[in-house]
Amino acid sequence: MSIVFYNTLTKRKDEFVPLAAGKAGIYTCGPTVYNYAHIGNLRTFLFEDLLRRHLEYRGYAVTHVMNLTDVEDKIIRTCRETGESLESLTGRFAQAFLDDLDTLRILRPHVMPRATETIPDIVEFIKTLRERGHTYEVDGSIYFRLASFGNYGKLSGFDIDALKANADGRIDSDEYETEDARDFALWKAWDEDDGDVYWDTELGKGRPGWHIECSCMSRKHLGDSFDIHCGGVDLVFPHHENEIAQSEAATGKPFVNYWLHAGHLQVEGRKMAKSYGNTYTLRDLLDKGYDPAAIRWALSTTHYREPSNFTFNGLEAAAQSMRRIQDFRLRLLGADGDGSDLAAEAAACEKAFGEALDDDLNISAALAAVFEFVRETNKRIDDGCLGAPGAANALALLDRLDAVCALFPPKEADAVPQDVLDLLNERQRVRREKNFARADEIRDTLKAMGWVVEDTPDGPRVKTA
RNA sequence: GGCGGCAUGGCCAAAUGGUAAGGCAGUGGCUUGCAAAGCCAUGUAUUCCCGGUUCGAUUCCGGGUGCCGCCUCCA
Incomplete structure (x- = not known):
């Protein structure tokens, strides 16, 4: 029996055939750690957990990589507003995220790289793109030139020219110094608002763009090409599309074979x-x-x-x-x-x-x-x-x-306190005496204490309410 | 405006070109001192509406309506 997944790339169910027999490399886009994850985020992480667990159940040696985005516009803004350091803020919420995973019994990914710990790799990656002629620089920032990549739009199904027409009408040209509104930043030059958040590198003083970190970390831990990449459906465009462009431009190899995307969660309709x-x-x-x-x-x-x-x-x-x-x-x-x-x-x-x-x-x-x-x-x-x-x-x-x-957790045997046991014994005694009024009274008492009594042929059983 | 997804009984939710799983809730019964748990039974399900293809569609095609997502950094 083979495993099939609906593949956003091919828009049909494809049989899962890993690159290396018996192994599966999975990269899942992780959270931006500047506040608590909401249940919509968690839904996606739960789906990814099921994916990983099932592949492991089927005998695959899974390597699950999930990044933590710990440098990004909203994080920097929050730090500026609150005065908290970036390390402190992202450290707190990264820990909160791990706690959430544990609470929901989501297996921790095998590797959870952080953007700020991957800066040297990101710099090398961008240099490779630059050497291959896929970048240009404006005022210290480095952009990916989409026109240099021939196969853009295959994941989302967007037509690149239609996008351009759309973007030209929507984007305030003052906000972007790019040659083309569809181009995106690989490296963002430092400005005053960034405060002390920057890295001095061969690329100049600045910080990485968003898309590049996923291309870089997935490559670092899973290789140029790997099996499965997941995320919420909202990431299909532009995030995953841009990852494909960067990665395939840099390596000349197919990036990912199976793209799986989770639908969105609504609340109360x-x-x-x-x-x-x-x-x-x-x-x-x-x-x-x-x-x-x-x-x-x-x-x-x-x-x-x-x-x-x-x-x-x-x-x-x-x-x-x-x-x-x-x-x-x-x-x-x-x-x-x-x-x-x-x-x-x-x-x-x-x-x-x-x-x-x-x-x-x-x-x-x-x-x-x-x-x-x-x-x-x-x-x-x-x-x-x-x-x-x-x-x-x-x-x-x-x-x-x-x-x-992870939906059938072992039911731990409830530790029944002595006072509950005493009441149970008394109830059994009065039941034998047919004093049901008193027996029901005890049952109510126990219920008020948080214990439900069930009479079985083998005697009473209590469980927490 | 462009692209895409979804629409199944009170609620949640599968599946299939041949008349529709499962869970929750409700109702009746068995069991129980009474309950609880469990089991059995029970819901005319016109599978959003209108057309089309077909011997036959909920399932395929077209149109409509509604909801949702994406269209530069939101899982």
Whole structure:
């Protein structure tokens, strides 16, 4: 069974054939670290996490590179306004970003290079472009001359001449000293507003442009050509288009074989916008008391290319779905019947799950396979024909699938405090005495303490609410 | 204005040229002292509208409507 991905470059699903057998190089555009990531950003990073995990599940040795943009116009402006140093500001938000990844169980990329740590490589890269005649300089800034690159627009499908016509009408010529409005900066000369943010290099005193860092870091860690490049759909143009131009102009080789782009997230049916006040960060949701696992579920169970609508109603539904799986794990732990070891059923579920993800990461179909397995297995538990071997196989299956989608976290056995245990014992005693009024009273008390009681044939079970 | 994406039952969301998975919510039942959890059953789904191709379209083509994205630095 082969893996297929929808490739923005070819506009169809392509079978995934890596450059090196058994290996996969992935570059994903990372955050600009000057504030907290919002849930739209995180949706994209969750898709990329699923991509990486699934390739690893299929046995590929994945190298996942994600850059951190830590020098850029908005960062510099923020520093100027607040007086905080660039290192301090970007250091804080880079750490916050890593925390967010951990909270959502997004695997940390293998390499997370920062633009400011890559300056020498960027300088060399620009020098190469200059030697090959793709650049020109105006007032100390160095620009990429688009007209020198023949194949521009193949990713976004934009017609270069139409772009020019568009740009000429839209761009204030005072703002750009370029020969052509479509050209973009590789190196930006220092000016007063930059304060102490600059590097003195062979290219002059200044700082790198945005697009160049991705071309440079991907090349540094993955080579001139690599397998997969991801980002939000808004990066297709101009960012990724410009990366292609720079990289292929510099190396003369194909840059990337598979381009995967995530659709945008809406919130409550509207686009996310500061003016709507709906650009939530992960912290915002955690502050409202939502479970990180449910947030992951809500943000990652719509197919990555589709626009996704984040709603609080949907977040509650996600939490319920998650609870169903977790309750299933609890039931498995208590299964003590006898019967099938579930080997065949588990294998069928895993096969369907994997094949769904092979098809351009169809997470919905993959989850459907899991829920079918849950229902069938619950039936066996009800019928008393599931024993320890079957339960162990089912739990092992969930663990294997959790390694791929991180949606079925192992349910940690709740540490039940002694006072809760005491109340439970008392409740069992009064139940035997048919004092149900008192038993229900205790149940209410426990609920107020945050514990839900479920009576099973094997006695009561408590779980946190 | 140019280019592109999307439109499936109350909500979320798959799939397919042959009449539509799954989850959440609701309703009825089994079970339970009562619950909870679970299981079973249940939703006329004209698959946005109008045409076309076809024996047959939700799926292909054309038009329309609505929402969304990109058109120089926004995941």
